[in-house]
Amino acid sequence: MLALTLLLLATLPAVSPEQLEVRLAADVASLPTAASELGRALEGGSRSKAADAGEYLAALARARCRRLARQGSWTPEDLQALLTIQLADPQRFVSEPAFRSRVLEVLPHALDPSAPPRLRDDLLFELDQVRGIDFAASEAIEAGWGAVPRRALERRVDFPTRAADRLRFFDEAENPLSASVYSLPSFFFGLEEASAFLAGVRKAAPDRTLIVLTDLPLRRRLEERTDLKLRLLETYGRPYSPWPRDPFSLVRTPSGAVRVLVRPNLQPGREEDASLGPELIQNLPDDLDKAWGRAAWTTAPVPFHNGQVLTTRDAAWITLHALEPRVLALLKLPRVPVETFSSAAGVGRYVAAAKKAAAELETLYGRPVRFVHPLSDDPALMRRLGGAAGYDLDSIVTLLPGSRALVADVTAGRELLGRLAPEDWKAFRDGYGLEPEGEALTRSLTAAQPAGLDDFLDLTAEHLAKQGMEVRRLPLLAVPVSLLRNREGLTHREFLITWNNVVAE
Numbered sequence: 461m462l463a464l465t466l467l468l469l470a471t472l473p474a475v476s477p478e479q480l481e482v483r484l485a486a487d488v489a490s491l492p493t494a495a496s497e498l499g500r501a502l503e504g505g506s507r508s509k510a511a512d513a514g515e516y517l518a519a520l521a522r523a524r525c526r527r528l529a530r531q532g533s534w535t536p537e538d539l540q541a542l543l544t545i546q547l548a549d550p551q552r553f554v555s556e557p558a559f560r561s562r563v564l565e566v567l568p569h570a571l572d573p574s575a576p577p578r579l580r581d582d583l584l585f586e587l588d589q590v591r592g593i594d595f596a597a598s599e600a601i602e603a604g605w606g607a608v609p610r611r612a613l614e615r616r617v618d619f620p621t622r623a624a625d626r627l628r629f630f631d632e633a634e635n636p637l638s639a640s641v642y643s644l645p646s647f648f649f650g651l652e653e654a655s656a657f658l659a660g661v662r663k664a665a666p667d668r669t670l671i672v673l674t675d676l677p678l679r680r681r682l683e684e685r686t687d688l689k690l691r692l693l694e695t696y697g698r699p700y701s702p703w704p705r706d707p708f709s710l711v712r713t714p715s716g717a718v719r720v721l722v723r724p725n726l727q728p729g730r731e732e733d734a735s736l737g738p739e740l741i742q743n744l745p746d747d748l749d750k751a752w753g754r755a756a757w758t759t760a761p762v763p764f765h766n767g768q769v770l771t772t773r774d775a776a777w778i779t780l781h782a783l784e785p786r787v788l789a790l791l792k793l794p795r796v797p798v799e800t801f802s803s804a805a806g807v808g809r810y811v812a813a814a815k816k817a818a819a820e821l822e823t824l825y826g827r828p829v830r831f832v833h834p835l836s837d838d839p840a841l842m843r844r845l846g847g848a849a850g851y852d853l854d855s856i857v858t859l860l861p862g863s864r865a866l867v868a869d870v871t872a873g874r875e876l877l878g879r880l881a882p883e884d885w886k887a888f889r890d891g892y893g894l895e896p897e898g899e900a901l902t903r904s905l906t907a908a909q910p911a912g913l914d915d916f917l918d919l920t921a922e923h924l925a926k927q928g929m930e931v932r933r934l935p936l937l938a939v940p941v942s943l944l945r946n947r948e949g950l951t952h953r954e955f956l957i958t959w960n961n962v963v964a965e
Contacts (some may be wrong), residue, residue, distance in 0.1 A: 475643065477519035485527065491543055499548030502562045514566045521545045521570035522750060529575055540709070543586055546570045548604045554591050564597050568604025577647035580605050581694065585676040588696040595735035598696065599742060609746055612738035615756040617719075627711040627719055629771060629825055639669035639739060639748075645695070646678035648951075651782075655685055662688050669748070673707045673739060674808055693743035699732045700739070706730075706852075708737035717753025720854045725763035725785040729951070752801070767852035769825070770832075770859050775831050776825040778818070779853050780845050786817035803840045813883045830927075832857055832920050847912030855961045856917060857937065865929045867921040867959050868936035870914035877905055887929050892957075895945045908954065909942045934959040 484491045497519070501513035524542050528534045546567060547553045553560050568585075584607060588598055602608045620626060640661065654674075660672060670690050674682065682692055707730070709721040722737040741757045749755055766783035788811040791797075800806030808924040818829040832853065833845060848856070858866040880888065882912050888894070889901060889930060892905060896904055917936075925931045937957040941950050 462723050464470060469786065469824055470933075471740065477516055478523045481520055481527065485524075490543070491541055495545050495547075496549040496552075499552060499559065502548065502566070503559065514562070515569075516564050516911035517545070517548060518569040522572040524951060525572040525575045525579065528579055529572070534579065539582055539586055542583065546583075546587075547590070550590070551674075557592075560592050564600070567597075567601045571605045572648065580607060581676055581696070584696045588698055595732075595738065597658050598698065599738075602696070602742075605919060608742050609744070610742060612742040612757065615741050615754075616738075617756045619761055620713075624827055627721060629709065629711050629827075637665070637668060639671060640665070641671045641673070641704055641710070643673045643700050643702050643736065645700055645702065646675050646697075647699070648702050650676065651681045653669055654682065655688075655753045658682075658685070658688050658690065663824070669743075671740075671748075673704070673736070673743070679843060691745060691748065695739060695742065695743075698735065698739070701730050701733050702737050703730075703733075703767065704740075705764055707733040708740075709724075709764075709766060713753070715753065718755045720755065720757035722757055722759050722824070723764050724759050724761070727765070737900075741774055741891070757846045760824060762817070762824055763789075764821065764824065766850075767854050770853060770857060771827070772823060772859055773827075775828045776856060777830050777853075777857075778821070778830055779848055780811075780835065781849055782813055782853065783814045783817040783821075783852075786820065787813045788901070790816060797848075802839055804837045804839060807839055807842045810842075811835060811837055833916070833923050834919070843848075847910070847914070847916035851913060851956075855958050856913075857920065858960045858962065860933075863929045864922075865924045866934050866960060867924065867931055867933045868917050868958060869921075869933035870909050870911075870917065870936050870938070872935040872958075873937040874909050877937070879910060892939065893945045894939070894943050896943060901943070904943055905937070905939065908938055908943075910938055913938075936960075 480494070482495055498517045502510055502517065520655075524545055528538055528542065530814060531538075544550060544946065546563075548563050548566075549559070552774055553563055584598075584602060584605070587593055587601065591599075596613070599608070601615070603611050637673075642658075644657075649657075657763065658670065658672070668898065670688070671693060672690050673693045673695050673964065675695045679692050679694055682688075682690060705724055705861060706727070711719050711721050720737040720741055722734065726734055737757050741755055744755055746753070748837070763785040765782060768778060770777040783831060787798070787810065788794070797810065800809070814835070818831075822829045834841060851952055856868040860866065885901070889897065913936075921931050921933065936959075938954045939957060940954050941947050942949070
C-alpha cells in the first residue's frame with residue numbers, strides 16, 4: 461500500500477483527497493510518509509503547483525475530520541494522525557521556519573466546517589503546544605476554524621497622543637469594579653483550587669462579571685459550575701501566567717469605551733504574557749464587547765509593570781525598580797550598572813534617568829508619580845533600595861483610602877514563626893506542601909527571611925509616615941521553593957506569604 465500511496469501522490473489530480481484518505485485510513489503506517497510527501501509538494505515546482513498541493517493537503521485533512529466526526533469520538537492516536545496530516549511533516553514544521561510558514565498558510569483551511577466543536581477544540585489545544593505556533597499563527601488558525609469571535613489584529617489601535625484623547629485609568633473609589641479578569645491556566649491550577657477561589661470571589665461580589673481566561677482541561681470542568689456564572693474564555697493551552705494585572709491595564713477612552721493597554725516590555729520567563737491582552741480582546745463575548753464600547757487594544761509608549769505601581773486618586777506610587785527597563789533604555793545599558801553605585805556620581809546618573817522615566821509615567825497614568833521611598837544620589841541609600849530588587853510593590857505595600865498604608869514587615873514574619881503552636885506548624889506545612897519537619901523546617905524558614913528586603917521595608921515605612929500617611933505593618937514570610945515537596949517546573953527562588961497582595965475596595 462505504501463508504494464501505491466507514493467504513486468498516487470505523484471499524480472495528485474488522478475486521486476481525490478477523499479480517496480487517498482480512505483486508503484491512508486486502511487494503511488495507517490503509510491500516513492506519515494504520505495503527509496511528508498505532500499509537504500514536499502508544498503515547496504516544489506511552480507507557485508500554482510504549490511498552491512494546488514496546499515489545497516490538496518487541506519482537503520485531505522478535512523476528509524479525515526469528517527471521518528472522526530462520523531465516528532463521534534476519537535482517541536489521542538486519532539488526533540495525532542490528523543495533526544500529522546495538518547502539519548504535513550511535524551518535525552520539519554518545528555525545525556524549518558520556511559516550511560512552517562508554508563504550512564501555516566494551509567492550516568486555517570484544514571478543518572471541515574462540519575467538525576464538532578469538541579474536535580476543533582481538541583485539535584487547537586494540541587496545535588498550540590507545537591513549537592513555532594505563536595499567538596499570531598494561533599489566532600489565524602482559530603479564526604479560520606470559527607473558534608473566536610474576532611481577530612485581535614483587527615482591534616489594534618494607535619496609542620492616543622493628543623491630551624483630549626488621553627486614556628483614563630480607573631479610580632476604584634469613584635468607579636466600583638463591575639468586572640474582574642482572571643488567568644487560570646490548567647498547568648498552574650486544578651479544579652479544586654480554581655473553584656474555591658472563584659466561589660469566594662462570587663460570594664464577595666454576587667453581581668460582578670467574572671471573566672476567566674483558561675484552557676481546555678480546566679474550562680470543561682468549570683463549565684459544570686453554572687452556579688458561579690463565569691464567562692470562560694478559551695486560551696487553548698497558551699502558557700500565560702496567572703497574573704494578568706502585570707502585563708496590561710484596563711483603561712477607558714474619553715467616550716467611555718474600554719481599551720486594553722498592553723505594556724511594550726517583555727518580562728523574562730513570562731514573554732507569552734505579551735499576548736494576554738490581545739487574547740482577551742480576541743475572545744471577549746459579543747455582549748461584553750458591545751457593553752465595553754467595542755473593546756480594542758493598544759501598546760503603551762513606555763514600559764510599565766502594574767505589580768510595581770500602586771495607583772490612588774491623586775498619585776501613582778512606585779519604587780525605583782519599577783523604572784528599570786526604561787532607565788536602561790535611556791542609559792543605553794544592557795543591565796543595571798551596580799558597579800557604579802559606589803560613588804555619588806554613578807548613583808546620580810542612574811537617579812537622573814529614573815526621574816525622567818517617572819515623568820513619562822506621569823503622562824501615561826495621568827497623575828503625579830511618587831516614590832514610596834526616599835531617592836537621592838547617596839550610595840548608602842542605593843544599597844538599601846537594592847534590597848527590594850525582584851519584589852513586586854503590590855506584594856509588600858498596600859495603600860488604603862484616607863492616607864493609610866500597610867507595609868510588610870519581615871521581622872514581624874519571623875516573630876510570627878516563633879509564636880506558632882505545633883498544630884499551626886502542621887497546618888502550615890501541610891497547606892503549602894513543605895518537605896522538612898519539626899526543627900529542620902523552623903531553622904530553614906527562619907534563615908530564609910531576606911534581611912535586605914526587611915531594611916527596605918523599614919525605610920519605606922519611615923518615608924511614607926513622613927509623607928503624612930498612617931502606617932501599619934503586616935507580617936511577611938519568604939518561603940524557599942527548595943522546601944516544597946513537589947517543585948517540578950518551578951524555577952523561581954522563593955515565594956512570599958503576604959497579607960498585602962489583595963484587592964481593596
